[in-house]
Amino acid sequence: MTKVAVMGGGSWGTAFANVLADAGQARTVLCGRRAEIAAAVNERHENPDYLPGVKLNPELSATADPAEALDGAEVVVVAVPSQTLRANLRTWAPHIGPGAVVVSLMKGVELGTSLRMSEVIAEELALPESQVAVVTGPNLAREIAERQPATAVVACPHEPTAVRLQHLCKSAYFRPYSSTDLVGAELGGAVKNVIALAVGVAVGMGFGDNAKASLITRGLAETVRLAVALGADEHTLAGLAGMGDLVATCSSPLSRNRTFGERLGSGLTLEQVVAETKQTAEGVKSSESILALARKHGIDMPITEAVVGMMHHDLSPAEALLAFMSRSAKPERYGV
Numbered sequence: 399m400t401k402v403a404v405m406g407g408g409s410w411g412t413a414f415a416n417v418l419a420d421a422g423q424a425r426t427v428l429c430g431r432r433a434e435i436a437a438a439v440n441e442r443h444e445n446p447d448y449l450p451g452v453k454l455n456p457e458l459s460a461t462a463d464p465a466e467a468l469d470g471a472e473v474v475v476v477a478v479p480s481q482t483l484r485a486n487l488r489t490w491a492p493h494i495g496p497g498a499v500v501v502s503l504m505k506g507v508e509l510g511t512s513l514r515m516s517e518v519i520a521e522e523l524a525l526p527e528s529q530v531a532v533v534t535g536p537n538l539a540r541e542i543a544e545r546q547p548a549t550a551v552v553a554c555p556h557e558p559t560a561v562r563l564q565h566l567c568k569s570a571y572f573r574p575y576s577s578t579d580l581v582g583a584e585l586g587g588a589v590k591n592v593i594a595l596a597v598g599v600a601v602g603m604g605f606g607d608n609a610k611a612s613l614i615t616r617g618l619a620e621t622v623r624l625a626v627a628l629g630a631d632e633h634t635l636a637g638l639a640g641m642g643d644l645v646a647t648c649s650s651p652l653s654r655n656r657t658f659g660e661r662l663g664s665g666l667t668l669e670q671v672v673a674e675t676k677q678t679a680e681g682v683k684s685s686e687s688i689l690a691l692a693r694k695h696g697i698d699m700p701i702t703e704a705v706v707g708m709m710h711h712d713l714s715p716a717e718a719l720l721a722f723m724s725r726s727a728k729p730e731r732y733g734v
């Protein structure tokens with residue numbers, strides 16, 4: 399049986415490891431940093447810190463030792479905060495087998511380099527494109543851990559790899575679609591976190607569904623502009639990795655990015671919101687690297703620009719709203 403190592407025992411790493419265990423096509427080992435979480439998974443089949451009250455599959459095992467998790471793993475799934483990925487890969491690299499397929503569950507863009515997570519993986523581990531993939535889509539971890547129905551996209555430019563991974567994680571409640579558009583799938587996931595921050599701010603300011611729908615729709619338009627400039631198929635962004643994930647994340651109180659924005663919009667200071675946020679809200683840091691990428695390619699991303707202003711340059715929600723609404727009148731365009 400294929401061995402899969404899931405590196406990162408937070409919300410999504412644990413929930414996705416449970417999907418793999420429920421799918422029953424692989425022997426799955428979850429690797430977190432803390433021995434007490436590994437013990438709770440092994441002995442009580444739960445992760446009380448990240449998914450309290452959820453019963454995990456008893457076949458799912460866990461360890462806090464990366465070498466043990468990675469030993470013999472044919473598939474390595476990674477779910478750590480995007481900005482720590484490169485440092486993590488450097489410590490894990492000696493234990494990752496040369497033929498292993500490495501799968502990113504992460505939705506961020508690296509600060510400083512503006513590289514997507516699959517690019518960081520390929521660069522650090524010197525892997526060919528057939529060995530790097532992503533799983534993305536409307537996947538709020540808590541709902542999936544509760545085994546509520548969900549769909550996803552498994553993307554890899556090498557189709558047989560995407561299809562192989564699709565079969566490993568397909569279960570009664572988790573339906574993955576395959577795609578060869580790695581760029582579109584990955585950028586859809588990363589940019590939607592930035593748009594969810596903006597939607598959260600609007601909700602926190604007391605605005606209703608017109609404002610939310612406007613941000614989601616124009617957010618998708620700027621995502622498409624960037625993704626197409628980087629070589630994606632614009633249809634990918636109309637699917638689960640783009641529109642699907644935007645709708646789920648921007649609508650859900652479970653979203654850490656939307657919640658982060660909502661707290662800021664309701665009048666808390668950035669410092670207060672950061673202090674209250676215990677889990678990873680990727681859009682906060684990735685907004686900067688995504689904007690850098692957009693500027694490098696001459697792409698206009700006004701919502702992302704407003705989010706960067708609020709997250710990093712002391713722009714108030716009211717000032718961000720004014721800047722967005724007072725832009726010059728334009729024809730509506732979707733995409734380039």
Ligand SMILES: NC(=O)c1ccc[n+]([C@@H]2O[C@H](COP(=O)([O-])OP(=O)(O)OC[C@H]3O[C@@H](n4cnc5c(N)ncnc54)[C@H](O)[C@@H]3O)[C@@H](O)[C@H]2O)c1
Binds near residue numbers: 408410504505540680
């Ligand atoms: N939670 C979700 O619903 C969800 C769904 C889809 C994708 N994602 C993406 O998955 C990625 C991980 O998110 P998450 O929800 O699991 O985050 P999380 O905050 O719940 O967990 C992060 C995990 O990484 C570990 N970690 C933190 N800093 C680390 C470091 N320096 N080195 C190694 N490990 C470290 C933490 O201990 C924890 O186990 C993010 O990119 C996120 O956007 C999350």
Ligand SMILES: O=P(O)(O)OC[C@H](O)CO
Binds near residue numbers: 538652653655656
């Ligand atoms: O909780 P968030 O904001 O990181 O969003 C979770 C997932 O990415 C939704 O698909």
